[in-house]
Amino acid sequence: MKIVDARVVVTCPGRNFVTLKIVTDEGLTGVGDATLNGREQAVAAYLTEHVVPVLIGRDATRIEDTWQYLYKGAYWRRGPVTMAAIAAVDTALWDIKGKQAGLPVHQMLGGRSREGVTVYGHANGEDVDGVLAAVARHLDEGFRAVRVQSGIPGLEGVYGVSSAAIYEPASAAVPTESVWSTEAYLDHIPTVFARVREEFGPGVKLLHDAHHRLTPIEAARLGKALEPYALTWVEDPVPAELQEGFRLIRQHTTTPIAVGEVFNTIFDCAQLIREQLIDYVRATVVHAGGITHLRRIFDLAALHHVRSGSHGATDLSPVCMAAALQLDIAIPNFGLQEYMPHSAETDAVFPHTYRYEDGYLHPGDAPGLGVDIDEELAARYPYTPAALPVNRLQDGTLHSW
Template sequence: MRISSARVIVTCPGRNFVTLKIETDEGLTGVGDATLNGRELAVAAYLNEHVLPALIGRDPARIEDTWQYLYRGAYWRRGPVTMSAIAAVDTALWDIKGKVAGLPVYQLLGGRSRDGVTVYGHANGATVPELLESVAGFVARGYRAVRIQAAVPASEISDTYGVSAAPIYEPASSAIPAEAVWSTPAYLHHIPSVFAAVRAEFGPALRLLHDVHHRLTPIEAARLGRALEPYALTWLEDPVPAELQDGFRLIRQHTTTPIAVGEVFNSIWDCEQLIREQLIDYVRATVVHAGGLTHLRRIFDLAALHHVRTGSHGATDLSPVSMSAALHLDLAIPNFGLQEYMAHAPETDAVFPHGYRYEGGYLHPSEEPGLGVDIDEDEAARYPYRAASLPVARLEDGTMHNW
């Protein structure tokens, strides 16, 4: 069997997605996600210009060799564009391998380690009462874990990460990045009272999470982690930018609140120190941005040796292709923690028919051979690409800050 064709499909059913579809000379197809939020066309060009010509004629069964060929052979290694392109190829080849074997991909990864994949939802509100209502909705639907994001009632802040009036939170909007204003003191003052209200309303059993989105310094994050200890968070996500990884050591010295990080990581080398020195508790790297199932499994295996669990990114900037792939890996690995899950828009679900399902706090991958997901190219053609960029943030004095 040989790869006979491969094509990149860019579509925008509510938001932009980049999908790779590989076909073999025996009629089998596989799909992979190559979406890089706000930089989608960069990955599409990388695939079209540099990767697809090299795939034709290759044996689709040689997944590891193809991964190494695209990684080592590029010379300019790593980076989100390169690794998202490699991920798309790798994921599509795993899809094909499952179809050849007649098995869902999780069976090829060692079979089930659990009955279902525990997911967390996103609760938010412009006010604390609105937030509590949002949390109640997730609890009513059976969620066992909820991420808590609340607007800060201060005139200094024009936008708080993760808070939206829209049913589906989608931060990428205008072609030119929107600008928001941020105040760390106002945020640090407000957030502990938010968690106090949630715990008072829902008790100790509900697992609570919070995303800082890289907006603090290490000592500020340590202060927040200490303030949140009475509310027993499952994790505090992305408290600081991860470029200076020694900063996580400082956080560790001051708080026992668990730390999660990694949605912007694209290789094992981004998180090797954090994992090896046990400076984090959950690694959030994902299939599409970390080189596909092949490389993400390596990251998770390293994490398992150091008591670090998984918490893969799963926002709507990942297509159902990535979500399906993540679920197969989540089901198989021994050190699974939580899986982020944001339901896609109906238009997205129509473009990407899939077999995974939510039930009582768990997601279950498809039992079909392969990943159990596809792309309807006729439906995809109805939604042309629309330029959209992620926002940026500034402090009150106009200084650029981490969004």
């Protein structure tokens, strides 16, 4: 079965997405997500200029060989642009493979290991009362796990806090800037979780995202302060480039750690996994080289008591979510799946069979991934430049956003 066409579709039904659609000589098609938030056109160009020309005429059934060809054959390996492009191809080929077999992809990954995929939602508020109301809404919607983010007194534009129904931080062609105070943050966040636990008790899983903004000792202080509230995890406590820093965090707190939404390959997290310095790895299908490579990451994690906790914000299209669910439901060491519902416009452009019900996502049993792109509808939403914000300390020093 040969690849006869591969189209790159960039569309913006509320936010930008990059999708690769592969067509075979047997009439089967497959889709893959190639979205890189704020850098979408870079991946689109990589696909159009460097990947699509070498796909035409290749055997669509040779998924592993194609992955290795695109990874090793480029010579310049790794990086978010390259790996997102490889992920799009890999995911689309798995979609085709499933359709060829007449099976959902998870059946080709070993079948279901669970009945549904436990997801967590985002509860945020400008103040504690707003946070409590948001948590209550999520619990009413059936969520069993909730990420809690709060405004910080004296700061504006805090990450993860928005009055919009769908939070999308990439909102301007030129990055907006916000001001940050670690001291104010560390003082305030434990008081937020004290109120949440007091209000909702011990049953609900609570999570929090520090978004790379702390040093290891600051992260250790936060983790220790949050221990009485039994969080399921603190996400991205520090930038992960210096992975030795996670040892220091481990020495001071038993609060579980999740990291990895910006990881691109197994080499980004191998040390963290082997040394058991993290509890959840948050790498994604689109950013970590597709289903083929993310499965390798999760298999390594399974050997070291590390569970999955994949990123699932709205910068990942329904194509990526559909692929993630196929993997989530099959692997033995699944932990949680982030889930932010897309807009009605996005869902219309990407019709899919997965569904949310009572705190779980279900991938469905359609052959392949169970998702597609309506190219005619997608064409009605042209690309709109949108960049992620940047962060500065109160003295003007650039800081991790």
